[in-house]
Amino acid sequence: MLKVVVLISGAGSNLQALLETLRTSADSASPIGAEIVAIGADRPAAGLALAQDFGIPSFVVRPKDFADRAAWGAELLAQIQSFEPDLTLLSGFMRLVPPAMVDALAPRLLNTHPAYLPEFPGAHAVRDALEAGVSETGASIIIVDNGVDTGPIVDRVRIPVLPGDTEELLHGRIKVAERRLLEDTVRGVASGEIALEERANA
Numbered sequence: 519m520l521k522v523v524v525l526i527s528g529a530g531s532n533l534q535a536l537l538e539t540l541r542t543s544a545d546s547a548s549p550i551g552a553e554i555v556a557i558g559a560d561r562p563a564a565g566l567a568l569a570q571d572f573g574i575p576s577f578v579v580r581p582k583d584f585a586d587r588a589a590w591g592a593e594l595l596a597q598i599q600s601f602e603p604d605l606t607l608l609s610g611f612m613r614l615v616p617p618a619m620v621d622a623l624a625p626r627l628l629n630t631h632p633a634y635l636p637e638f639p640g641a642h643a644v645r646d647a648l649e650a651g652v653s654e655t656g657a658s659i660i661i662v663d664n665g666v667d668t669g670p671i672v673d674r675v676r677i678p679v680l681p682g683d684t685e686e687l688l689h690g691r692i693k694v695a696e697r698r699l700l701e702d703t704v705r706g707v708a709s710g711e712i713a714l715e716e717r718a719n720a
Contacts, residue, residue, distance in 0.1 A: 520552035520708035523603040527612040530565020535697040551708040556601045591616030625718035627662040639667035657695040
């Protein structure tokens with residue numbers, strides 16, 4: 519069974535979809551073979567309520583409680599490693615993680631991103647796509663490295679930008695695609711079909 523820790527900063531809508539999929543899958547003829555063993559956050563995020571709803575441990579490690587980013591990262595890493603995960607997912611986690619954490623967890627440290635990387639990296643990818651006037655954008659899952667959305671791509675999918683799209687409308691469609699990518703990636707890593715070490719060295 520693949521043990522997964524998920525880090526969030528907000529409502530955790532993608533996390534909720536993954537939790538529901540894993541719960542349904544457990545009783546199916548072809549279970550995904552993964553379980554979320556903890557949910558972490560960098561603030562008292564609304565999505566932490568999912569931990570109580572699904573009976574999963576949770577933790578909060580706030581940067582403002584530490585002298586510097588390195589100290590915050592060390593505590594965040596310690597919390598993650600206490601659950602001995604096989605995979606750590608950043609799902610709407612709105613902070614860059616320190617290099618020591620990347621070194622300790624990669625390539626089994628993945629991030630979702632609401633664009634077709636390497637297009638539109640950074641925190642405002644959906645807005646940037648709309649402002650650029652492109653006809654399509656996308657969603658991606660990458661192995662985290664020490665850059666800003668520059669790690670090896672695990673999977674990605676194109677999403678059309680429709681006439682009249684607002685940031686909210688477009689982001690909503692991207693999230694649907696992100697959820698499918700998350701499910702497929704977790705399933706692939708659990709089954710061995712996706713070898714993250716090979717992707718990292720490709």
